[in-house]
Amino acid sequence: MDKEYVGFAALPNQLHRKSVKKGFDFTLMVAGESGLGKSTLINSLFLTNLYEDRQLPEASARLTQTLTIERRGVEIEEGGIKVKLTVVDTPGFGDSVDCSDCWQPVVRYIEEQFEQYLRDESGLNRKNIQDSRVHCCLYFISPFGRGLRPLDVAFLRAVHEKVNIIPVIGKADALMPKETQALKQKIRDQLKEEEINIYQFPDCDSDEDEDFKRQDAEMKESIPFAVVGSCEVVRDGGTRPVRGRRYSWGTVEVENPHHCDFLNLRRMLVQTHLQDLKEVTHDLLYEGYRARCLQSLARPGARDRASRSKLSRQSATEIPLPMLPLADTEKLIREKDEELRRMQEMLEKMQAQMQQSQTPGEQSDAL
C-alpha cells in the first residue's frame, strides 16, 4: 500500500458530483435599444425559444411606453448538467424621444437583488437562499453609430460598479470587416476615456497549453464581441446545413469565426467563464454593495446603536435601505418550491434505480 497516498486528489470529483446534483443558476441581463437583435441572440446562444410569446408593442403604444423589467426563466439540460437560466430583459430602453434617466429602473432592479441577498444572508434560515443577483449584463451597442452614443455612456456609467458588463455589437452583419475593426477600437478607446469598467477576463495561468493561451488572447482582443444571431437553419445546396441568415448576396454563418464573434461569446459566457462571472458578482460587486450599505448604517445619528447591532430577520425591516422589502410569504413560497423540486428529483432518481435493479424481463411490469 502506498503510504504517501492520502486521497484528496479525488476532491475535485466530489465537487463536480455535488455541483451536478445541485445544478447551476445564472442570471443574465440584456440591455440596449430595441431592434439590435437581443432576443434573437439569446435564443441562439442557449438554443431555446424564450421569446416565442413576445408581443411587440404597436408604434402608437410606444409613444407612452416606459421602461419595464421582464424576467424569463428556462431550465436547460446538457450532458446531465442542469442550468437554471434567468434572462432579465429591459424593453423600452432608449426608445422614447426623451430618454433622460431611463436607466434608473435598471439600476434599482440590480440593487434590489443585492438587497434581497443581503437580507437572506443576514437572516435566520439560510438553507435555501435564492440567488437572483444579476451575474452578467450583455450591453448591445448599435453597429450604425460611431461608437458609444451618449445614452450608452450614461447607462454604462450607472451600472458598471454593480454588474459585470460585456459589451456586444449587435447585428454585426451590417458591417464590413474594416468597419468592424474600426468600431471595436473606437469603442475600446471610448470605454477607457470614460473610465467604464467592463468585465475583465482573468489572465490564464502560465502553465496552460499554447492553444488555450492563443484562444484566450484572441477572445480578449475581440471585445466588444461583434455578434450575429439566428435560429434558422439555412440549407445551401451542396454545403452542410448551418445556422445563419440568408441574404441575396450570400449567407452569414452564425458559427463561423470569420463571419462574427458568436462562438467566442458563447465559449466565454457558457463554457469557460460562467463560474467566474458568478464569483466576481459575489466577491467583488456584491461585497462592494454590502460594504456601502453597512457603512451608511454606521454613520453617526442614523439609528439607535442597539437595534443596528442585531441584523436579524425581525429587525430587517428597520434597516434604512432605500428599497421596498419583499413580503415574507413570497419568500416562504419560493423556499417551498425549491424543496418540492428537490423532492421530485429524488423521487425520479429512486424510480430510475428501481427500474435498473429489476431484471430486463420484468421491466414491462415496472411502469
Added chain:
Amino acid sequence: MEPMRQSPSPCSSRPSSPRTPPYETLGYVGIDAVLDQLKIKAMKMGFEFNIMVVGQSGLGKSTMVNTLFKSKIWKSTALDLERPIPQTLKLQSVTHIIEEKGVKLKLTVTDTPGFGDQINNDKCWDPILGYINQQYEQYLQEEILITRQRHIPDTRVHCCVYFVPPTGHCLRPLDIEFLQRLSQTVNVVPVIARADSLTIEERESFRRRIQHNLRTLCIEVYPQKCFDEDINDRILNSKIRDRIPFAVVGADREHLVNGRCVLGRKTKWGIIEVENLAHCEFPLLRDLLIRSHLQDLKDITHNVHYENYRVCRLNESHQLPRGPGWVNLAPTLGGPPATPRPSKVCQQAQDDSEDDEEC
C-alpha cells in the same frame, strides 16, 4: 410658366387629356416643337434641386447622397468615426453644379448632423422646421418686392429624405414625431437605411408595418395621394406608394463582380451591389428622386407647401410684410407658436469653387 409634363407620346398631335374630344388635323401645325423650345430654354437655364437628409448619425446619409449623384458631394469615407457627434443640431448645406449630357443641375444638399443622437431628443426637429420655413420666407420676400428678379433663386427644400434605422420592428416615437410635423411642410420620403442588415422577408414585414403606422397616424409622405392629378399619375404613384419606404444601401467604393465594376459593400460572405434590385432598392429611390419625379417634387413644393406657408403668413400679418423676420409656424398638432430663433439654425453654405477643388 410651368414646363409641361412629358406626355407619353409626343409625336402625334393627339391631346393628352381624355376630356377633350379627339379632333382631326388637316395638316401639321408644329405645336410639338414647343417642347423642343422648352427643352432648349431649360438646358440654358439649368435646374435647381434642394434636398435635405435627416436621420441619426451613422445611418449612411452622406454616403447615400454621394451614391445618388455619383459624386463626392460630402467627403465621407466608410471609416469616418472621427467626426464627433455635435452637441446640438447644426444644419450644413453644400452646393454643387453637376452636369450630364449638357443638362446642368445646381444641387444643394442640407445635412442634419446631431439629429436624434442626444439622450433627450425632445424638439430636435425645431431647427429643421425653422430652416425650411426660413427658405420659404426668403422666397416670399423676393416675390413681394415691387421690382422682382427675373428668376428668383430657389433655396426652398424640395425633398426631405428621412432615414429610418433598420430595427425591423416599427417606427420609433422620434420617427413618428418628426414625420408628423414635417410631412405638412415639405415633401418627405422615408427610406429604410442600412438595409443590408435585414433579409428580404424582414424588409417586407418591416415595410408593411411602417406603412400601417403611417396610415394609422395619417402621415402623408411623398407621393401624396391627394395630389395625384389624373389616372396615369395614380397608377404610377400607387406602384411607388406600395414600395415606400425603400430599403436602401449606400456605397461609394467600387468592386469587381463578374468582370463588371460595381458600387458595393464587400463582406466576407458576399458583395452587396447597390444598383442591383435583387440586393436593395436604391435604384428605385434614385429613379424617384431624379429620373421621374424631380420636377414633380419641385412643383408640389411650389404649388402646395409654399402656397400654404404664404397664405398663413399673409393671414397673420394682414398686410404685405416688408421687413425681415420670419415666424415659426405652429405645428397643426396643437403646439404653441415659438418665438423666432434664428440663432439655433447654423447654416453653412459653401462656395462652389471650394468644393470643386475638394472633389
